[in-house]
Amino acid sequence: MIELRHVKKSFGEKTIIKDVSAVMQGGKCNLIIGSSGSGKTVLMKCLIGLFTPDSGDILYDDRQFITMSDDERKEVRKEIGMLFQGSALFDSLNVERNVMFPLDMFTNDSYKAKRRKVDEVLARVNLEKANKKFPAEISGGMKKRVALARAIVLQPKYLFCDEPNSGLDPQTSMVIDKLIHDITDENKITTVINTHDMNSVMEIGDNIIYMHQGEKEWEGNNKEIIFSKNDKLNTFIFASEFLRDAKDMRMLEVTGKIDNDRNMDELINNPDASPFIDGNKQ
Numbered sequence: 018m019i020e021l022r023h024v025k026k027s028f029g030e031k032t033i034i035k036d037v038s039a040v041m042q043g044g045k046c047n048l049i050i051g052s053s054g055s056g057k058t059v060l061m062k063c064l065i066g067l068f069t070p071d072s073g074d075i076l077y078d079d080r081q082f083i084t085m086s087d088d089e090r091k092e093v094r095k096e097i098g099m100l101f102q103g104s105a106l107f108d109s110l111n112v113e114r115n116v117m118f119p120l121d122m123f124t125n126d127s128y129k130a131k132r133r134k135v136d137e138v139l140a141r142v143n144l145e146k147a148n149k150k151f152p153a154e155i156s157g158g159m160k161k162r163v164a165l166a167r168a169i170v171l172q173p174k175y176l177f178c179d180e181p182n183s184g185l186d187p188q189t190s191m192v193i194d195k196l197i198h199d200i201t202d203e204n205k206i207t208t209v210i211n212t213h214d215m216n217s218v219m220e221i222g223d224n225i226i227y228m229h230q231g232e233k234e235w236e237g238n239n240k241e242i243i244f245s246k247n248d249k250l251n252t253f254i255f256a257s258e259f260l261r262d263a264k265d266m267r268m269l270e271v272t273g274k275i276d277n278d279r280n281m282d283e284l285i286n287n288p289d290a291s292p293f294i295d296g297n298k299q
């Protein structure tokens with residue numbers, strides 16, 4: 018579990034993170050969502066110590082991350098895996114060497130032991146035969162899987178993923194999401210994911226934090242988000258009229274106001290007469 022208490026971060030005159038408190042739950046995928054520029058990456062960089070917040074506390078399983086000694090922080094950092102936006106693989110290293118990199122940095126393991134761990138994690142992301150390939154020779158989805166293998170090779174307790182689906186098609190995105198979700202669940206990792214992706218929100222949003230202009234505007238899970246009446250959140254999530262209608266239909270379905278296809282057809286053909294339950298159709 019990671020806890021944020023009243024975290025604030027400014028650059029010059031501009032306050033980017035405005036007093037954010039939240040709990041990232043252990044063993045779950047914690048999603049930070051919000052429009053471009055809302056502060057997701059800055060918040061994640063504060064969490065992993067790339068930025069120091071101006072005030073507030075960050076606790077890694079009750080360990081005070083900001084005020085702890087440099088040596089203690091180094092120990093926590095060893096427990097962190099990071100999947101960077103754009104994968105950030107080393108172009109001059111093959112897949113195996115990319116995944117081995119954290120082991121080279123942080124362990125004194127023999128090559129044989131490191132190779133065994135690399136093969137294990139590559140198998141976990143279904144990339145058994147890619148060891149000798151270079152980043153330029155593999156697809157975007159494969160690169161993300163290599164980056165994920167690298168992020169988990171030190172068996173992290175905390176996993177951070179900044180936009181893991183950017184640039185991927187919806188189906189490949191879902192493969193990556195499922196891998197992250199399953200790995201989180203199997204190893205009881207506290208996973209934090211920055212995303213814009215609605216599919217991810219619905220598929221793996223165990224705990225969702227919606228950021229709006231540097232503030233935590235809403236939090237809940239993927240079941241609650243459907244029913245939220247927060248206008249800012251709904252404008253962000255259900256950006257198109259089509260999605261807003263789909264949300265309204267789903268609400269009616271769940272509350273039993275639509276119980277068969279005939280009613281659904283009526284609703285589609287005569288939307289003005291539809292009994293939207295909170296009248297918030299825009």
Ligand SMILES: Nc1ncnc2c1ncn2[C@@H]1O[C@H](COP(=O)(O)OP(=O)(O)OP(=O)(O)O)[C@@H](O)[C@H]1O
Binds near residue numbers: 028033052054057059
């Ligand atoms: N190092 C920095 N110095 C000054 N301002 C910065 C710095 N990093 C980010 N910002 C500003 O902080 C704000 C939030 O940026 P951030 O990258 O966190 O947004 P984001 O929500 O991750 O957006 P996106 O969805 O596009 O990735 C932006 O206005 C950005 O210009």
Ligand SMILES: [Mg+2]
Binds near residue numbers: 057211
């Ligand atoms: Mg970002």
